[in-house]
Amino acid sequence: MLRFLGRHASLLAFGVVAAVVLGPLTVFWPGAGALAVALLGALGALAAHARATALRVRCDVLSREIDALSKRLLRAEALAAAQPEQAGLTAEVSDLGVEIGLLSGIVRDLTAVVGAQDAEVARLKAAVARAPVPVPVTVPMAAPTTTPVPAVVSAPASPPVPAPAGPPVAPRPVLAEPAPPLAARTPAPPLPTAPVRPVPPRAIPPRPEPLPEAALIAAFEGEGLEVHLQPVVTLPQRKVVAYEALARLRAGAELLAPEDFLPVLERHGRTTELDRRMLQRAATVARHLAGRGSEASVTYGLSPLSLYEPGFLRWFARLVDEESGLAGRLVLALPQASWRSLDAEQASALAGLRGKVGFALDRPQDLRFDGVALARAGVGQVKVPAGLLLRPERPDLADIAVEDLVTALARAGIRLVAQAVEAEGDVPDLIDLDVALAQGSVFAAPRPVRADVLAAPPSEAGPPQPPEPEPPQRRPFRSFLRRAS
Template sequence: MVPVLGRYAGLLTVGLLGLVVFGPLAVFLPLWSALTLGALASGVASLALTRIATLKARCEKLSGEVDLLSRRLLKVETAAANAAVQPPPETAEAALLAQIEELTVEFGLLSGIVRDLTTVVSTQDAEIADLKARPEIRPENPPAPAPAASPEPAPPRPRVTAAPPAAHRAPPDAPPMAETPPSAPTTPARSIPPRPFPPQPARDPGSEAEIIRAFEGEGLEIHLQPVVTLPQRKVVAYEALARLRIGGTPVPVEPETFLPVLERYGRTTELDRRMLQRAAIVVRHLARRGSETTLTYGLSPLSLFEPGLLRELARTAADAPPLAGGLVLALPQASWRGLDAGQRSLLAALRDRIGFSLDRPDDLRFDAAELAALGIGQVKVPADMLLRSGSGRGGLSDIAVEDTAPALARAGIRLVAMDVADEADVPDLIDLDVPFAQGAAFATPRPVRAEVLSAPPTETPTPPTEPEPERRPFRSVLRRAV
């Protein structure tokens, strides 16, 4: 009560004074009292209006401050929502690294294609220069009658012989023809440099057409050659070899005959794709039989520049678990040494799904640690390179030949001796501690049976021993209860 009276004490005082003063005046001077009361009322009204204007200004100021605070709060809430939606810095960094790696792969592939185009163009320039440098073919002139009187016999003109056709032309390193008479001078042979990429023998349009026709038809076959242990000769692996049956011949031809033609027509990737499909069928067949043998296929170096093939193989291996432990891809030593960043990333994606092998080596300089880092688990070396390494074929390694197999074995890599054709070489390979061998001395390549290739790719699941209880939704139980 006291705070209320203290707050309104002024008003009460004025009211009491008005009653005391204006009460008697209202009785004796009513006109003057009315005028006075009107003046006081107007003053009070003006004070009230002034107070109302002041309060209104304060309210507007407070509303502006509240609006500013609400905007700031909305901005803070928006920032918090964006921070919750955006990934953490670790995820953003991983996504950035993935994008950088993808760009690196694309740049690597483009650089490989440009390098191949440069090699092909340089080879074509060399062929054009060689064609321009060849002597012009002139027809032989008929023998002219001898002159009547000549003080000195004219020197014999050199006889220019037409070059043989391309189908019967001898290779550059072949010996000279035996039919050339010793007295007739011949044009000195001009050495043609070897073609680095791809090797192209003398072209025969008829035979090339037959090869392409057989390849597009049903002429492609897959043959298997076993890899055995030494000295037990137990089969532990197979190598898938491509053979082509041309024109219904009883014996299919080997890759040395048809592979250069397929390289010239750009069909090597299709060859690898078809061979890998059949190799996958063979691996599944071996897995169904419970065999632990692996299957190796030598991939063409040109297929490294086709990322679609390797990605398709990775998807196939992911969908088929038997391929993870049964299929091995082999690449030449030169291809392993010349891998770019894009090819390394594509092969790294296959590392945990498919095995890798090194074959067709140029020398015996094997870095076991580097090969193991690339995921290579097998090295295939020709038997002649191991037994006759000092005959000039291939460069010598920093270690002795007899220590090659143990050094690779310490890194988890097994050494396989290839092309063992003579039975007398087997004891020498055993003395070199070579654990595995492959060649005609053990078994020749044989075709895969047609029923294996025509078998369904997937197995029929075995029925469970006990029937599982049927699970029904709770709504159906309620409906039956009702």
């Protein structure tokens, strides 16, 4: 209001003065009042014309400025078109950022591997330091005035040492006899010092030697990789609602778990290839389950190194697009550390997969879950080992109420899955915590997938076709009367 009055104060003042002056003038002198009103109208018209002229001049100035800006924009676009290397430079900078992220992930993994090797070397040094060192034991020679008494050692008895030439010494009887008089005692000949065998260290059973890395790599490149499925059941009904795809490597006659061959694959840079092959087979299994009419999903735990591989998530998006009918049937599980350290590119790629596949959090480091943030990222499941839920003995988990964890996650739309349930006595405790899903050897051990399921083409494993209607059958009239009665 004040700004309006400030801009139009003169007009308002002029209008007030005119009203005050023209009112009485019109009453007493009508002709003079009419002339004054005409003069005022002429002055208003002149003021409006001047204002319109000023606005037209400003519009012309603005038009010229916009024309100059458009010319400069056209000149900039022409320069950009004449220098296409600028676009290539932008793409190279983007690729360089991706490679820097990949190298940082590799450096972190190398740091972890070196730390593990240092811990192993320190453990071996401590074991060597604790090993007993054989110490030579010397048996003191018996005094010449007393009867020699055999020494007792923990080593195996050594063969008797022959006495020097002289009268043979009769062995002492088992029963005690009266000692002969002092004059009749004859000093025994001195016995030479006999070397005693050292006490050997306790034998440690040899540990089975791990297979050489070349054999593991050869088995991985061949047909040694197998897919095993472990069911996820509901509590307390124990109904199978999902499966987890687990990688196993068959090298010769041994079937190796991931902890036995995954470090070797990480050192040789084969973890991304492992994830690609496992995801393809998991998609095949999910398609087979859908063809059988099952609603069960298939979960696979992705390696954190694959997230830093350029183009891996784009390849997975193409795989999901090619596999029709897998919406919600394939679940991608990432470690808790990966969910906490996603960069912008990885978060964008995972956001593009929402609605096509499900997401889960596994391999947790603690129980501090942000349900709202996880639900915003599309996480629908959180997998926690049963020991961490039932026996949280770590000091960093003392302030966490485990009994409220399921409720807090369910409020955000996330289901908690108890993993590694190995004892039947843990099942009632999990039910008391309101855990609805569980997985472990108590319910079922991982079993291999049949080769014919993995080898089935997409056409054979597609959705089931509706059954053909049966042709009408003629029934006797007697059976109709029997049903009617």
